[in-house]
Amino acid sequence: MKEVVDFLRRLHDHNNRPWFEAHKAEWLELQARVHAFAEGLIEGIAAFDPAVKGLGVKDCTYRIYRDIRFSPDKSPYKTWQGIFIAPHGKKAGYAGYYFHLEGGPSDGATEGHLLFAGLHLPLPVVLRSVREEILDNGAEFERNIRRAKGFELDRSQMLRRTPAGFPSGTAVDEWLRLKEVALCRTFGDDFLAGDDLLERTLAEFRKTAPFVQQLNRAVQYAYEEMM
Numbered sequence: 001m002k003e004v005v006d007f008l009r010r011l012h013d014h015n016n017r018p019w020f021e022a023h024k025a026e027w028l029e030l031q032a033r034v035h036a037f038a039e040g041l042i043e044g045i046a047a048f049d050p051a052v053k054g055l056g057v058k059d060c061t062y063r064i065y066r067d068i069r070f071s072p073d074k075s076p077y078k079t080w081q082g083i084f085i086a087p088h089g090k091k092a093g094y095a096g097y098y099f100h101l102e103g104g105p106s107d108g109a110t111e112g113h114l115l116f117a118g119l120h121l122p123l124p125v126v127l128r129s130v131r132e133e134i135l136d137n138g139a140e141f142e143r144n145i146r147r148a149k150g151f152e153l154d155r156s157q158m159l160r161r162t163p164a165g166f167p168s169g170t171a172v173d174e175w176l177r178l179k180e181v182a183l184c185r186t187f188g189d190d191f192l193a194g195d196d197l198l199e200r201t202l203a204e205f206r207k208t209a210p211f212v213q214q215l216n217r218a219v220q221y222a223y224e225e226m227m
Helices: 002-013 017-022 024-048 124-136 138-147 197-226
Strands: 080-085 096-102 113-118 182-187
Touching (some): 002 096, 024 080, 024 096, 113 197, 124 138, 138 197, 182 197
Antiparallel strands (some): 080 096, 113 182
């Protein structure tokens, strides 16, 4: 994976079609490594979270080409690679396990890469269901956070006040104000070294499985209510 990151950093410095086309064969070889790693993650995660069984690589990975139609940034290529393994695929709106390689500027030690477990930009109806789950089962939520040693709750997006319809001043008030409900762990290039990267990544994600599964219980309830 370090070779993938090296390519993404060079792409960051030469984000244009002529450079990419000249190095496309190299990228296709590296992309195959990313896809093979994704296959291993899917299989490994399915062993402790059966809800992701049957997913394919395309269900969990992202194209390197950016959609620039409505963006002021006309850079044609993404300088990152991500693998998001969640029930029914990356676009289904369920909580899942995300492996992110960042190719932006770095000195190699900066912890720009990311392991993420949880919900990204949930629909309002889903977020409400998750908040109800937290209110009803706060002790379980706290226990699942503690199980994920090395991860931290993402507090980057929070409401200033308790959301409407929920009691304020409770023991779970801070969690009710979360807009993105996830556990995160950043890491540097050193984590990518070694032939056991897949095993170490799976070991990290295994710690977050109870957290993800509790969230998906609420997501499933929300979707059932929408039917």
